Each structure stands twice: as C-alpha cells, then as structure tokens.
Amino acid sequence: MKALANVKRRLKRTLGYRHTLRSDFRTEKTALIVHGLHKSASMFLFKFFDHVCRDIQVPLHSINHAQPNHESVNDTATESFVYCPERSFDCHRFRFPNLKQIHLFQVRDPRDILVSEYFSLGWRHRDQEWNEAEKQRRAQIQQLTIDQYVLREHETSAQPLLTRYLPLLAELKKPTTRVVKYETMVEDFPAWLEVVLPVMGLNNAGDIEHLARHYRHEFEPDPSTDGHKRNVRAGDHKRKLKPETIDVLNERFQQILSALGYHCS
Numbered sequence: 001m002k003a004l005a006n007v008k009r010r011l012k013r014t015l016g017y018r019h020t021l022r023s024d025f026r027t028e029k030t031a032l033i034v035h036g037l038h039k040s041a042s043m044f045l046f047k048f049f050d051h052v053c054r055d056i057q058v059p060l061h062s063i064n065h066a067q068p069n070h071e072s073v074n075d076t077a078t079e080s081f082v083y084c085p086e087r088s089f090d091c092h093r094f095r096f097p098n099l100k101q102i103h104l105f106q107v108r109d110p111r112d113i114l115v116s117e118y119f120s121l122g123w124r125h126r127d128q129e130w131n132e133a134e135k136q137r138r139a140q141i142q143q144l145t146i147d148q149y150v151l152r153e154h155e156t157s158a159q160p161l162l163t164r165y166l167p168l169l170a171e172l173k174k175p176t177t178r179v180v181k182y183e184t185m186v187e188d189f190p191a192w193l194e195v196v197l198p199v200m201g202l203n204n205a206g207d208i209e210h211l212a213r214h215y216r217h218e219f220e221p222d223p224s225t226d227g228h229k230r231n232v233r234a235g236d237h238k239r240k241l242k243p244e245t246i247d248v249l250n251e252r253f254q255q256i257l258s259a260l261g262y263h264c265s
Contacts, residue, residue, distance in 0.1 A: 019210035021055040023201035026080050031099040034084035036106040037164055039116040040182050042085040049084040058082055089168040101176055104199055108182035109262050110161050110253045111237035114150040147245040165256050183234040186219040
C-alpha cells in the first residue's frame with residue numbers, strides 16, 4: 001500500500017497535479033485576526049495567508065499588500081475575512097459584532113526576538129528608505145555588543161518587547177484565542193499547519209501535505225549579508241548571549257516564558 005501511495009504521488013507530480021484547497025470559511029461569518037510581532041515571521045504570515053485566502057476566495061486585509069487595504073475593514077463587516085498581520089498582541093481595537101471573531105497569535109521566544117532584532121536593526125535590514133532617526137538608531141546599535149543591546153532594550157526602545165508581549169496574557173484562556181509557535185513553524189511545519197488550517201475550515205490531510213510541500217524551502221536562512229532571514233533556528237539566544245545575560249532576560253520575561261511554555265535554562 002505504501003508503494004502504491006508513492007506511485008500515485010509521483011504520477012501527480014508528473015502530470016502537473018494541483019491540489020485545490022476547499023473550505024466553508026466564507027460562509028461561516030468569521031473574522032480571523034492573525035497576530036505576529038516583528039521578528040516572528042510576520043512577513044511569512046502575510047505570504048501564507050495571502051496564498052490560502054486567494055485559494056479559498058476569502059478577502060485578506062493587510063498593510064503588506066502592494067496597495068494596503070488594512071484600514072478598509074470596519075466594525076460593520078458582515079462577511080468573513082482575514083486580517084494579517086497585526087503586529088501587536090492588543091485585541092481591543094477589533095470589534096465585529098456581526099461576526100464570530102478568532103484571534104490567532106504567532107509567538108516566539110522573546111529572548112530570540114531580541115537577538116534577531118540586534119542583527120536586523122543593526123546590520124541586515126536595508127536602510128535606503130529609513131528616516132534620520134532610524135539611521136541614527138542603527139549607528140547606535142552598531143556601537144553595542146549583542147549583550148549590551150538586549151540588556152538595554154527595555155530602556156532604550158519606545159516600545160519595549162515586554163510591554164508588547166504583556167497584552168497576550170489576558171487573551172490566552174479565551175475561547176476565541178488560538179496560539180501557534182514560531183519554533184514549531186520552522187522546525188515542524190506540518191504540525192504548525194495542523195493548528196492553523198482548521199481555523200480556516202481546512203481539515204483535509206491532503207491540505208497539510210500540499211502546503212508543507214509548497215513551503216518546504218521557506219525556512220532556510222538567507223546567506224546574503226542584507227537578507228531578511230539570518231537564522232531561523234530556535235534557541236539562538238543560547239548561542240549568542242552570555243549566561244549572565246540570559247539570566248537577566250529569564251527574570252525579565254519569566255511570566256511570558258512560563259505562560260507560553262518556554263524553558264528558562
């Protein structure tokens with residue numbers, strides 16, 4: 001039976017078989033808001049949900065469209081839609097009384113987010129369109145070691161990472177909340193899909209196989225010096241930070257780490 005299944009898969013590829021996503025999400029009168037902070041693959045979330053929404057013919061409201069339409073959604077909406085990405089964990093501004101509302105949160109270890117921020121803001125992000133304040137901040141970051149940056153971030157940032165994470169704690173036990181981890185996405189994408197796809201009414205095992213194959217090369221680091229993806233592996237803070245720095249971050253983010261199941265080791 002396994003050999004027959006392998007033959008069928010090869011035939012599908014040879015004949016140009018295209019899997020079709022089918023869902024009743026359009027008729028379920030649901031507003032799906034997808035949250036992901038910066039450095040938690042928010043651009044991939046946009047690309048992924050743009051792909052799925054086009055296939056199942058559901059509107060996607062996003063700031064990342066070539067022509068952004070995120071401001072066109074309002075509280076009088078009566079038809080299903082997806083809003084992605086919302087780069088905060090604050091849910092208060094989303095109120096759609098005519099729709100069922102679901103909030104999907106993509107979380108990432110905050111210690112790894114800080115490490116990623118250091119490299120991205122200090123070196124890797126292109127700065128041609130940055131204003132003078134942003135360029136000045138880059139110059140300041142480049143004068144710091146990575147340990148200095150992550151320890152001072154809560155003092156020097158206009159929106160410290162801890163402040164951005166805290167609103168999530170009030171949402172975790174709500175029945176309208178779904179949580180997925182960045183770490184699962186990059187290490188076991190099919191398992192990530194098993195959580196995400198049912199939210200959009202996609203329950204066919206073939207959907208997981210199709211999308212896992214489609215994005216099989218997505219989570220490989222970009223070798224170029226200004227590429228967006230430096231290191232997608234989980235636990236980068238353990239490789240980049242001093243043990244005493246990690247101890248400080250463990251204490252600072254203890255409530256978040258505990259609530260989301262991240263180890264303080």
